[in-house]
Amino acid sequence: MTRDDALALDAADPLSGFRERFVLPDGVLYLDGNSLGALPKAVAARLDAVVRAEWGESLIRGWNDHGWIEAPARIGAKIARLIGAEPHEVAAADSTSINLFKLAAGAAALRPGRTTILSEPGNFPTDLYMLQGLERFLDGRVQVKTVPADEIAAAIDEDTAAVVLTHVHYKSGRRHDMAAITAAAHAKGALALWDLSHSTGVLKVDLNGCGADLAVGCGYKYLNGGPGAPAFLFVAERHQAAIQTPLTGWMGHAEPFVFDDLYRPAPGVRRQLCGTPPILGLAALECALEVLLEADLGAIEAKAAALGDLFIAEVEARCGDAGLALVSPRDGRARGGHVSFAHPDDGYAMVQALIAEGVIGDFRAPDVLRFGFSPLYLRYVDVWDSAHKLAEIVAARRWDQPEFKRRASVT
Amino acid sequence: MTRDDALALDAADPLSGFRERFVLPDGVLYLDGNSLGALPKAVAARLDAVVRAEWGESLIRGWNDHGWIEAPARIGAKIARLIGAEPHEVAAADSTSINLFKLAAGAAALRPGRTTILSEPGNFPTDLYMLQGLERFLDGRVQVKTVPADEIAAAIDEDTAAVVLTHVHYKSGRRHDMAAITAAAHAKGALALWDLSHSTGVLKVDLNGCGADLAVGCGYKYLNGGPGAPAFLFVAERHQAAIQTPLTGWMGHAEPFVFDDLYRPAPGVRRQLCGTPPILGLAALECALEVLLEADLGAIEAKAAALGDLFIAEVEARCGDAGLALVSPRDGRARGGHVSFAHPDDGYAMVQALIAEGVIGDFRAPDVLRFGFSPLYLRYVDVWDSAHKLAEIVAARRWDQPEFKRRASVT
Numbered sequence: 001m002t003r004d005d006a007l008a009l010d011a012a013d014p015l016s017g018f019r020e021r022f023v024l025p026d027g028v029l030y031l032d033g034n035s036l037g038a039l040p041k042a043v044a045a046r047l048d049a050v051v052r053a054e055w056g057e058s059l060i061r062g063w064n065d066h067g068w069i070e071a072p073a074r075i076g077a078k079i080a081r082l083i084g085a086e087p088h089e090v091a092a093a094d095s096t097s098i099n100l101f102k103l104a105a106g107a108a109a110l111r112p113g114r115t116t117i118l119s120e121p122g123n124f125p126t127d128l129y130m131l132q133g134l135e136r137f138l139d140g141r142v143q144v145k146t147v148p149a150d151e152i153a154a155a156i157d158e159d160t161a162a163v164v165l166t167h168v169h170y171k172s173g174r175r176h177d178m179a180a181i182t183a184a185a186h187a188k189g190a191l192a193l194w195d196l197s198h199s200t201g202v203l204k205v206d207l208n209g210c211g212a213d214l215a216v217g218c219g220y221k222y223l224n225g226g227p228g229a230p231a232f233l234f235v236a237e238r239h240q241a242a243i244q245t246p247l248t249g250w251m252g253h254a255e256p257f258v259f260d261d262l263y264r265p266a267p268g269v270r271r272q273l274c275g276t277p278p279i280l281g282l283a284a285l286e287c288a289l290e291v292l293l294e295a296d297l298g299a300i301e302a303k304a305a306a307l308g309d310l311f312i313a314e315v316e317a318r319c320g321d322a323g324l325a326l327v328s329p330r331d332g333r334a335r336g337g338h339v340s341f342a343h344p345d346d347g348y349a350m351v352q353a354l355i356a357e358g359v360i361g362d363f364r365a366p367d368v369l370r371f372g373f374s375p376l377y378l379r380y381v382d383v384w385d386s387a388h389k390l391a392e393i394v395a396a397r398r399w400d401q402p403e404f405k406r407r408a409s410v411t
Numbered sequence: 412m413t414r415d416d417a418l419a420l421d422a423a424d425p426l427s428g429f430r431e432r433f434v435l436p437d438g439v440l441y442l443d444g445n446s447l448g449a450l451p452k453a454v455a456a457r458l459d460a461v462v463r464a465e466w467g468e469s470l471i472r473g474w475n476d477h478g479w480i481e482a483p484a485r486i487g488a489k490i491a492r493l494i495g496a497e498p499h500e501v502a503a504a505d506s507t508s509i510n511l512f513k514l515a516a517g518a519a520a521l522r523p524g525r526t527t528i529l530s531e532p533g534n535f536p537t538d539l540y541m542l543q544g545l546e547r548f549l550d551g552r553v554q555v556k557t558v559p560a561d562e563i564a565a566a567i568d569e570d571t572a573a574v575v576l577t578h579v580h581y582k583s584g585r586r587h588d589m590a591a592i593t594a595a596a597h598a599k600g601a602l603a604l605w606d607l608s609h610s611t612g613v614l615k616v617d618l619n620g621c622g623a624d625l626a627v628g629c630g631y632k633y634l635n636g637g638p639g640a641p642a643f644l645f646v647a648e649r650h651q652a653a654i655q656t657p658l659t660g661w662m663g664h665a666e667p668f669v670f671d672d673l674y675r676p677a678p679g680v681r682r683q684l685c686g687t688p689p690i691l692g693l694a695a696l697e698c699a700l701e702v703l704l705e706a707d708l709g710a711i712e713a714k715a716a717a718l719g720d721l722f723i724a725e726v727e728a729r730c731g732d733a734g735l736a737l738v739s740p741r742d743g744r745a746r747g748g749h750v751s752f753a754h755p756d757d758g759y760a761m762v763q764a765l766i767a768e769g770v771i772g773d774f775r776a777p778d779v780l781r782f783g784f785s786p787l788y789l790r791y792v793d794v795w796d797s798a799h800k801l802a803e804i805v806a807a808r809r810w811d812q813p814e815f816k817r818r819a820s821v822t
Contacts, residue, residue: 023463023467023468025467025468025470028470030470032470032471035471036466036470036471036473038467038470039462039463039466039467043462044459044462044463044467047458047459047462047691048455048458048459051450051454051455051458051637051695052434052450052455055447055450055637055638056434056436056449056450056455057434057436059436059439059441059443059447059449059771060443060446060447060771060773061766061771062447062638063638068638068639094505094506094509094686095505095660095685095686095687095689096686096687097658097660097661097662097685097686098505098509098658098660098685098686101657101658105548121672122672123672124661125661125664125667125670125671125672126660126661126662126685126686128672128673128674129659129660129661129663129664129674130658130659130660132659132673132674133656133657133658133659133674134657136655136657136659137516137548137549137657138548146672171670220687226462226466226690226691227466227473227474227479227687227688227689227690227691228479228686228687228688228689228690228691228692228693229689229691230689231686244547245544246512246544246545246547246548247508247509247512247541247544248540248541248543248544248547249506249508249509249537249540249541249544250508250536250537250540251537252540253536253540256536257776258776259536259582259775259776260536261532261533261534261536261539261557262539262543263536263539263540263543263544274506274508274509274537275505275506275507275508275509275537275639275642276506276507276508276631276638276639277638277639278506278638278639278640278641278689278692279637279638279639280458280637280638280639280640280691280692280695281639281689281691281692282639284462284691355472360470360471360472362471364670365668365669365670
């Protein structure tokens, strides 16, 4: 493909108008929207209004007058449109880690007597860590067992309480077959809990179409909600009345402002709320979601695959002998929105050299160079240019300098 | 006291200069800073800079370049100055509810074999609810027992794992004797976990002086961090190496960016972190803290007591036969920053009528009118005016209208 070919694809792109809705710094090609989404231009003004006009002028009255108290449910209903859920099945709350703990504990309690939670080695660390915390905390009543991705369906048995997997793998970008694994879980009476962090907002997720039981996801990746944005959770309607979380805070109480001493769970997904909702973070997330919801999710998914295909083709054509090996599935339909290559020794330095030249991807230990393609603000020509910049850096060994080998605290 | 007397007190107030640092709407006397602190003027610009310059321009690089990753510890160190803690003993994270769960679970695990967590009836509901969630979750291995405030010290025994109390009661404003109860807990080998939500920023809390083991607190009351601001937690240095929380997320891992499958706790208070830090909320909280930290905490505590004394005296002098009964301790040294009166039938309507006339207090079911006195932005004359407005409303029965009796979702 030539650069002009890439420009032609941009000219025909039905999503091209969304790019101007985002702040994109000069001189930067941003291939890390799968880690932290870019700033939608509307967010700064919205947040300023929430701070000055709502908090500043309404003070405590904002909880009623500006709908703060309803924000978790209202924003949840917006996220529901992206993941094939009903509006009343989703809430925005806490962090992905906390939400995973709530629902994994809830799943274990829905399947008493079953002692295994199944996941895969190399799942996103916080998911495994939260499950390990649950295991320790329950004194081994429930144990986390990890088996490789392609053995999971076969490993589910009558002792499995839940399968807990990340739909799109944070490192490889590989997409699990949500429908098939959920069906395999149900066939043995187990529940399926999906972490949608790397799929929400870039893929047409269909939780109810797949029969999924529970899900969690992240607000700051393809949802563009800002650094550390509130996360979300999904509980299928059929489980809402029975599921119990250990994190029973006042916002999940049936009548929080009655100030009873005894916890009584709220109906529906609201019982999954815990502490006071983080209004500033929620306001940024809601504003960002409104931009995303204007776009067609099918077009987003198709463009993400096309951008990934383009990147793979150009990198493989131009970095042939550099030792970069494709980690992600070659088939765009089997990936999420990012593509990874491994390099045995120098991946970290290569990523730092790229960043120094304005192409921002990221490194994932021990050996992965990861590139995310957020379709709302990335152009085909950006991806073409990024691949060519990587080829230049590799050909000239510009990564081979001490400054690119020093590790920062967040890589 | 005359209104001129109140004005004279303002003229002599060493904190009077702080009022102009806050946004205070025209026509409002804000007596609810104990529920949601007013907006510090500096926050809007700070947040705008974090959004536009940090998130917008630095994107993912913000985690290193703008110190986002260090925000929980850095802000914790600032809060430490308000609560008699060492900088490395405090972190800003999650909600008060979540933090209480972490530390209560951690306390129970530090005292294996002990089966009781002791609290008081009428403690702030989310504290009781989180403890009840812990109890259910542990299948009764630990049970929550509540005894009235003045019987707590005597109720601690060799079966008590921890005493979990709110330092200043959210409804009555009554202050627990932190040193005495902590000592009573230690005498029986139990731990003391304090909720500082209604004391941090308005009292000179001295956790280490009292020998406290653990504490949590709220960011949006006297810390003025904004609606749903991140909360904080304290773990005394002597417990940091041993305490284990069930909420073991990646930010509490010894090396989060190594992406190991196995959780290994970080040293120090950092192991209490869980998910990705909420940067927008933390930025607002940090900016608000910087204003508060310019003030002398002793002067703040003294002024809070004086404002409460003034309010009590004026209300009692002028609403004598209205049926308002003081709920809070009469001695300012036994209170936090708020004062409550009970009214058997009409407290809710009285609060609504006050709000309609610009005096914002709040109602706490079933019968409490609550008034908070945040010393950085409230004047003596505001408190005098508020008491006189209440007296007018009561004398003329202006609260006795249907519009003031309809309950809103948040009261």
